[in-house]
Amino acid sequence: MTISAQSGPQSPRLEIHVERIRENARVISSLxxxxxxxxxxxxxxxRGHEFVVGALIDGGCAQYGDSRIANLAKVKDWxxxxxxxxxxxxxxxxxxEVVQVADYSLNSSIDTLRALSAACVDLDRRHKAIIMVxxxxxxxxxxxxxxxxxxxxxxxxxxxxxxxxxxxxxxFGGVAPNPVNMGRLVELASExxxxxxxxxxxxxxxxxxxxxMLAAGTMPREVNHFRMGESxxxxxxxxxxxxxPGTRQDAIRLVVEIVxxxxxPSVPIGHRGQDAFGESREFVDRxxxxxxxxxxxxxxxxxxxxxPDDPAMIILGAxxxxxxxxxxxxxxxxxxxxxISLSPDYGALLALATSPYVGAHVVQH
Ligand SMILES: *Cc1c(COP(=O)(O)O)cnc(C)c1O
Numbered sequence: 095m096t097i098s099a100q101s102g103p104q105s106p107r108l109e110i111h112v113e114r115i116r117e118n119a120r121v122i123s124s125l126x127x128x129x130x131x132x133x134x135x136x137x138x139x140x141r142g143h144e145f146v147v148g149a150l151i152d153g154g155c156a157q158y159g160d161s162r163i164a165n166l167a168k169v170k171d172w173x174x175x176x177x178x179x180x181x182x183x184x185x186x187x188x189x190x191e192v193v194q195v196a197d198y199s200l201n202s203s204i205d206t207l208r209a210l211s212a213a214c215v216d217l218d219r220r221h222k223a224i225i226m227v228x229x230x231x232x233x234x235x236x237x238x239x240x241x242x243x244x245x246x247x248x249x250x251x252x253x254x255x256x257x258x259x260x261x262x263x264x265x266f267g268g269v270a271p272n273p274v275n276m277g278r279l280v281e282l283a284s285e286x287x288x289x290x291x292x293x294x295x296x297x298x299x300x301x302x303x304x305x306x307m308l309a310a311g312t313m314p315r316e317v318n319h320f321r322m323g324e325s326x327x328x329x330x331x332x333x334x335x336x337x338x339p340g341t342r343q344d345a346i347r348l349v350v351e352i353v354x355x356x357x358x359p360s361v362p363i364g365h366r367g368q369d370a371f372g373e374s375r376e377f378v379d380r381x382x383x384x385x386x387x388x389x390x391x392x393x394x395x396x397x398x399x400x401x402p403d404d405p406a407m408i409i410l411g412a413x414x415x416x417x418x419x420x421x422x423x424x425x426x427x428x429x430x431x432x433x434i435s436l437s438p439d440y441g442a443l444l445a446l447a448t449s450p451y452v453g454a455h456v457v458q459h
Contacts, residue, residue: 103455104453104455105349105350105351105389105433105453106348106349106350106351106388106389106390106394106446106451106452106453107348107349107452107453107454107455108140108346108347108348108349108438108443108446108447108452108453108454108455109346109347109348109349109435109455109457110140110143110145110146110345110346110454110455110456110457111344111345111346111347111457112145112146112148112149112456112457112458113149113458113459114342114344114345115146115149115150115153115326115327115345116149116150116152116153117153117341117342118153118325118326118327118329118341118342118345119133119135119149119150119152119153119154119155119326120153120154121338121340121341122305122322122325122326122338122341123135123153123154123155123322124154125305125308125309126308126320126322127154129308129313129315130315130318131299131308131317131318131319131320132156132157132318132319132320133154133155133156133157133319133320133321133322134155134156134157134158134159134179134298134319134320134321134322135147135150135151135153135155135157135158135159135322135323135326136150136158136159136160136181136301136321136322136323136326137150137158137159137160137165137323137327138159138160138161138162138165138181138323139323139324139327139440139443139444139447140327140346140443140447140454141162141165141447141448142158142160142162142164142165142166142168142169143447143454144168144169144172145456146327147169147172147173147176148173150326151173151176153326155322156177157176157177157178157179157197157198158176158177158178158179159178159179159180159181159321159323160178160179160180160181161180161181161182162182163180163184163188163191163192163195163196166178166180166195166196167191167194167195169195170194170195177197177198178195178196178197178198179196179197179198179199179200179321180192180195180196180198180199180200181200181321182200183199183200183201183202183203183206183226183234184196184199184201184206184210185206186205186206186209189206189209189210189212189213190213190216190217192210192213192221193210193213193214193217193219193221193253194217194219196221197221197222198221198222198223198224198257199221199222199223199224200224200226200234200260200262200298201223201224201225201226202225202226202228202234202235202236202244203236203244204244204247204248207223207225207244207247207248207251207254208251210223210251210253210254211251211252211253211254213253214252214253214254215252215253219253220253220254220255221253221254221255222254222255222256222257223248223254223255223256223257224256224257224258224259224260224296224298225241225244225245225248225256225258225259225260226259226260226261226262227241227259227260227261227279227282228261229261229263229269229275229278229279230263230267230269230275231262231263231264231265231266231267231268231269232266232267233262233265233266233267234262235261235262238278238282241259241282241286242285242286242289242290245259245286245290245292245294246289246290249290249292256292256294257294257295257296258283258294258295258296258297258298258319259279259282259283259286259294259296259297259298260296260297260298260299260300260319261275261279261298261299261300262300262301263275263300263301263303263304264300264301264303264332264333265301270303270306270333271299271300271303271304271307271313272307273307273312273314276299276307276313276314276317277314279297279299279314279317280297280314280316280317283297283316284316295318296318296319297316297317297318297319298319298320298321299313299317299318299319299320300320300321301320301321301322301323301324301332302322302323302324302325302326302330302331302332303332303333304317304320305322305325305331305332305338306331306333308320324440325338325341326341327345327346327443328343328345328346328439328440328443329341329342329343329345330343335439343437344437346437346438346443347403347435347436347437348390348395348400348435348436348437348438348442348446348452349433349434349435349436349455350388350389350390350417350433350434350436351388351389351431351432351433351434352386352387352388352428352429352430352431352432352433352434353387353388353389353430354386354387354430355384355385355386355387355421355428355429355430356384356385357382357383357384357385358382358383358385359381359382359383360377360378360379360380360381360382360383360420361377361379362377369413370413370414371392371413375411380420380422383420383422384420384421384422384428385410385418385419385420385421385422386418386419386420386421386428386434387416387417387418387419388416388417388419388434389415389416389417390412390415390416390417391412391413391414391415391416391417392412392413392414393414393415393449393451394445394446394449394451394452395438395442395445395446395449395452396439396441396442396444396445397409397411397412397417397442398442399438399439399440399441399442399443400417400436400437400438400439400442401436401437401439402419402434402435402436403434403435403436403437404421404424404426404434406421406423406424406425407419407420407421407423407424407434408420408423419434
């Protein structure tokens, strides 16, 4: 993603509709607030784009959360007043940077906490650490039996404030939050408070996958912080990717340009071997059809995660640099040079936002 507010009509481009992200942030952070909790808005899928960060904070998020140190560094350059949270477990080798750009970090190793503490002492800083516990999703987190030991050791480290405990679900193992695992998180926090007499004010309960429990009123009251990304940026319930009530799904558009439009048969002619990616494909014979080639390929996006705005378009497939779309059923008479707009899902967006070939265009209203 070439980050520039003026990249204008370059194509392909991501159009970032700032007002829609702000609206979505307001809907999600209000729901979280009605539970008595606060929200870190997560914009890592757009690499901490300045306008996205602004929209999240203006939409009611208490912190900006990102998995990359570089993105948090940009935020501190633009708006030093924004509280930042590093979501990926920090590298020991980068703890000095972490304490300079992140007010909070999520942690699961005492060695890293020691390195953060040393960096704080060196640089005369204070840093808030949240200790993550693994509730079964098997991504990051201290195993529950070891949590108290880690918190106890961390308590003694100078420069560090142990701000609370946290958990992350529905990422690696796909385990959804439920009253049992969230109840366990609360229990573990209580035990740590009791045994260490630390206040541990924050219980950071998870990501967008917590929304259904928040909406149903089944989230334990004690869980008072959430880190929300996809539900705000794309307006989706990450449990099944259905639209989240009250949010918009069109905050991010992908715009591409038609570079060829020809009538061609739908099945290749000639003896077939593997395609450019070592795959053998089946072709549906729809007869001779109008087919558009657009200026996007597998180098830029995960093509299976793209949905054209025109519902009559059929994405046939893509090679490295060419995306082929059947436009024969479209009402509109498409031409070479026309722009097509599509919705990227989270995986497609992740690739698009990091492709140097894809521009980013901010739409203010
Ligand atoms: C990315 C991330 C989030 C945000 O997840 P969404 O599903 O996009 O809401 C929250 N917490 C951590 C640790 C993350 O890495």
